[in-house]
Amino acid sequence: MSTVTKQPRKAEKAEEKAPATVFEPSILAFACNWCSYAGADLAGVSRLQYPPNVKLIRVMCSGRVSPIFVLEAFKKGADGVIITGCHIGDCHYQDGNVKAETMFKKLAEVLRVLGVEPERLRLEWISASEGQRFATIMTEFTEKVRKLGPLLSPEQIKAQETGPAESSDLKELVRETGVYQCIECGKCTGGCLMARFNPQVSPRLAMKNFFVSYFSHKQPLKLLSMDEVWYCLTCETCHYHCPAGVDFAKFIVWLRSEAIKLGKTGTPTHGGVMHAMMEFQALGLKQNRLDWVDSSAQVDEKSDTMYYVGCLPYFEPIFTETGAHPLAMARNTLKILNALGIKPSVYEGEVCCGHDLYWTGNIEGFKKLAALNLENIQKTGVKRIIFSCPECFYTYKILYPQFFKTVEVETVHMMQLLDEKIKKGELKLGRLEGKFTFQDPCRLGRLLAIYDEPRRVLKSVKGLDLQCMEEIRKESICCGSTHWVSCSSYTKQLQKYRLGQAVDTGASTLLTACPKCQIHLSCAAKDLKTKMKIQDYTEIIVQAMEQA
Amino acid sequence: MSIQLQATKKQDPPDEETPRIGVFICHCGANIAGFVNVEEAAKYASSLPDVAFVQKNLYTCSETGLREIKTAIKEHKLNRVLVASCTPRTHEPLFKSTCQEAGLNRYLFELVNIREQCSWVHMQDPVRATEKAKQLIRMGVARVALLEPRQEITVEVTRKALVIGGGVAGISAALSIAASNIPVILVEREKELGGLLRDVNKLYPTLGAASELVDEHVKKLQKAPLIKVMTRAKVLNVSGFIGNYKVQIDSAGEQIEDTVGVIVVATGARIMIPNGMYGYDGKNVVMQTELERRLKDGSFSARSVVMIQCVGARVPEREYCSRICCMTAIKNAILIRETYPETEIFVVYRDIQTFGTLYEEDYRRARELGVGFLRYGLAKLPAVDEGGVTVYDELLGKNVRIPYELLVLSAPLVAPEGVTELSKMLKVPLDANGFYLEAHAKLRPVEFATDGVYLCGCARWPCDIGDAVYQGRGSAARALIPLRKGKVYAEPLYAEVNPNVCRDCRRCVESCPYSAITTVEETVHGYQRTVSKVNPVLCKGCGACSVLCPTGAIGMKHYDNTLIMAMIGKAF
Structure with a gap:
């Protein structure tokens, strides 16, 4: 036991000091085990002083620092995050630091768009012999972040805490989704796209397991495997097939929100960055989400029409390596709108619509974002919102009214607008030769029954040969992921199957109308080395406009 | 769905037990306690979730401290231990073993560094140092509560080695391994052993006959019963990992399968044939190997010889220095001047690289023997016509034409055929030039990053006979570590x-x-x-x-x- 009972003199003295009034930033440092952590140790052994603001987490390699760690740190109250590793060429694991650098660049861009000043994130190489360098960098970084001030206010941090989980009204849910109407015919499983490739998935069985768990054990999730809860694509093919009208996708959302309460989250893709980035947008930081707007684009802050861009500026840095260009969709949409004589507003204060959070059962997160968007509508006084993303469109049109009764604004998807304007002859399109095929996005198609508009729009381009894939419209096959969970060998099979159908049409390009279809099918096409070109339909429209 | 990314909800520990964490806070004499209020930190630690026991130690790493940990584990039924003291880089193994001695899995332990990264670096601000120590302990408690028990991984190593390549490097490696009583399979692609050495006349700097060295090595191999030599053989397939490589070898049509513990790559290099360069024809314009052959069998007769260095080396498409050509040219020039004193020799070079003590001596000797050296640059390459070489001498700043009867080209060593195939089979990397890439030139030479695979000789980059022997022996020394231990241990991380x-x-x-x-x-x-x-x-x-x-x-x-x-x- 301790024999030191008396406080050392130095400590006593310090306690008498008046409380500091200067801002003390919270700095989180990640250090690789082999170089930088040892460098920090050397700083200690050499008694080199640096501010106590810095707290260090040891990882084996700087390449281990997942972007989600950094996002989480900023969300939880870090004012600055520094990642440290071995110098290039000295990595204990060959090139882990090079991997860290690649990750860092992408992450820095996402954080910049989110509104986190670039100076708050830093990457430094510090060797085991550079104790002085460690102390100097930490001191300098702390002072720099001190000048920037706090990233989040204590209120913003506190607002993220969720209270005790509400117990959901099960009876209401059962009534709303109609699961009790299930006649166990199995058509849902027969039609289920996931079940085609993953024999472990069965909507019918999931519902049955739910009922048995609920009535026999009073624990709704007891007999459900997490596979059943998290593999669902929420494409609603089952809903379309069901003769009893069971809304299985909605039921899944409920199951997921219950699973989260039990700590059983699914496996988010991309290290969970997508969901974290969406939640981050609810914190109220001033984002930099409009840098992509070209100087030639005509936008009008006071316009009563708003173009709702969605998460495209975030997808861009993350997915360029798949060959997808999510921001091209935004630029093209603006070009088309301008050509139609519309000068829309694009709003810096826009936040994610919350689609993905809703479908992963994070209802609280969804509601926060939705509330911010609805507040923005009031603030800006817009009368009409135009969407390029089918998911945002669906969320505004269908989900917001379910949670908030008043959404008094006209919502239009680009496909609808184009269809109307082309019919009226208000958009001149030139000739464009080529064989194409079209992927119905589930949110636009099965969920909103917008099937004819895209076809009419594309066919209005002279010379464009639009071929039909085997399964289209209500039967259309999902791109493999709608809300960044459960990407697997099964979804890859699904994508392979879909791309095969596209190839069979003889088309050289598969046109998509949803950024996720574009991203996931581009990734699959690259992965499977198919020659099918994946392109957003707005690119074709813009090309046709230029030919006019 | 076992991967869980959101840490908001705590996972149940796998042993179905609620964590009972013991926190031990070290004073480290005055090293920690002089600047961090240990009393306050201990009080704070006991308020943290899942913490069942908190103790302050004067020195946790002392006999007394360690005993206190062991006693507490037993008396308070602790199933997790956290020590807040110094760096895990020095003390983690000690505390882990202490836990193990008390019957607790060694991986249910966490060390929080409140000395090197707190008390020692925040000496001027004890209040905030204490605050930081509390936060670090809080973070450590959150981590240790979620740790799972793990077992160290042990793999048996098959006491047998495969050496691929029967050149001087491979032979040296095989002999060294066999000298430690470990059986070796030596695979050579050609009919005969010796590799590039068989094309060499005499060796620099001793000027001993190369054939003697080959014979000596082959004789030693024959006397080593543990080495199984397979010529005209090829490795068809490799699978497995350190200690347990399954290999399939084809030897002159006969296929064998075996299991080896380690693999040494000594596949060597080949000399680039300078086709289309400086009028190369194999008769009057030849490579150094042809000159060596003529010197060896006595058919050499030229009265004037010009040698051009760096033919196809240190150029944009092959940026590296082949390392052996300067000494080869100097060696042959000396041999010619000594045996045929009337023969004039000029060496047309870009830079002469005769590193070390003995090689520089040879360079001086060649000059003393009247060998001419003319420097050219990449901007103006020597021009060859029938009977003469025109060199723009950079030092004189003018063109000089030297007549020749024999023009000798020093072409570099390049990667041999089949390296890509073998590198894929062994899953080891190649550099841009097709030479094998070792784990680290200074920290881990003659080893690949992949455990259990080693390399030596010209497979790594061009080297001369001496270097090949050093590297062969060096790679054998590294390969013998797992072979002699008979076991490989891996941390379960x-x-x-x-x-x-x-x-x-x-x-x-x-x-x-x-x-x-x-x-x-x-x-x-x-x-x-x-x-x-x-x-x-x-x-x-x-x-x-x-x-x-x-x-x-x-x-x-x-x-x-x-x-x-x-x-x-x-x-x-």
């Missing part, structure tokens, strides 16, 4: 793939520097799928694959996202 969410994109496979990840085909509920699988023995636990994985399928044992996220959650 490795990546693990959740096959249910792996989509076989192979980003992890391609990025792993240790070839620890491969893909396997499996059948689940009658459905075929290909997924990645990590070999825990080869995995070094860097965790980069888990960050690269687009589907979130890869978790890291002992450093999982859940654990790090839990620490981040408690950092502020």
